[in-house]
Amino acid sequence: MDILTAQHLVKGTEDSLRKCTRDFDGVKKAADEFVAWANGILQEQDECDLEVQTALPEKRVRKKKSMPGEVAQDEPVSDAGRNYKIKAHNVILDTVTDSLQRRYAANAVLCSDFACMDPKNVPQIRSKGYRKWLWRS
Numbered sequence: 399m400d401i402l403t404a405q406h407l408v409k410g411t412e413d414s415l416r417k418c419t420r421d422f423d424g425v426k427k428a429a430d431e432f433v434a435w436a437n438g439i440l441q442e443q444d445e446c447d448l449e450v451q452t453a454l455p456e457k458r459v460r461k462k463k464s465m466p467g468e469v470a471q472d473e474p475v476s477d478a479g480r481n482y483k484i485k486a487h488n489v490i491l492d493t494v495t496d497s498l499q500r501r502y503a504a505n506a507v508l509c510s511d512f513a514c515m516d517p518k519n520v521p522q523i524r525s526k527g528y529r530k531w532l533w534r535s
Contacts, residue, residue, distance in 0.1 A: 400518070405502070405509040412498045419491045422483045454478035 418424065436450045459476050 401509050405506055408498065408502045409506070412495060412502070415491065415495045415498070419495060420488070422487050425487065426479070454482055 430452070433450045433452050437452075440446050440448050440450070456478050
């Protein structure tokens with residue numbers, strides 16, 4: 399695999415992650431299907447009493463103490479699914495996509511320049527010219 403192909407794969411991965419960043423419903427559907435499959439396999443086992451939980455555990459909502467004279471009260475998220483979506487799913491995917499962008503976007507032009515030094519690309523560069531070959535990527 400050459401450096402230009404690797405750069406295209408990283409860019410494709412980044413684009414596909416950005417598309418599914420806020421698709422929590424799709425992730426939840428896939429997780430529910432996996433849980434149903436896993437529970438089916440576990441029920442087939444003879445001496446197995448295990449079961450995969452189908453719902454996130456509900457936690458008691460703690461009331462925040464307010465200082466005297468304080469008027470505004472933020473409502474804590476009471477739904478476990480929404481809480482997971484906000485505090486885990488979104489944070490993780492945002493961190494991953496931002497990290498990919500920071501690490502590889504700055505090097506995209508450099509990777510394109512290094513790709514012209516690959517011996518297998520030399521015939522194409524000679525026939526098309528450097529600028530036309532570079533824009534195909």
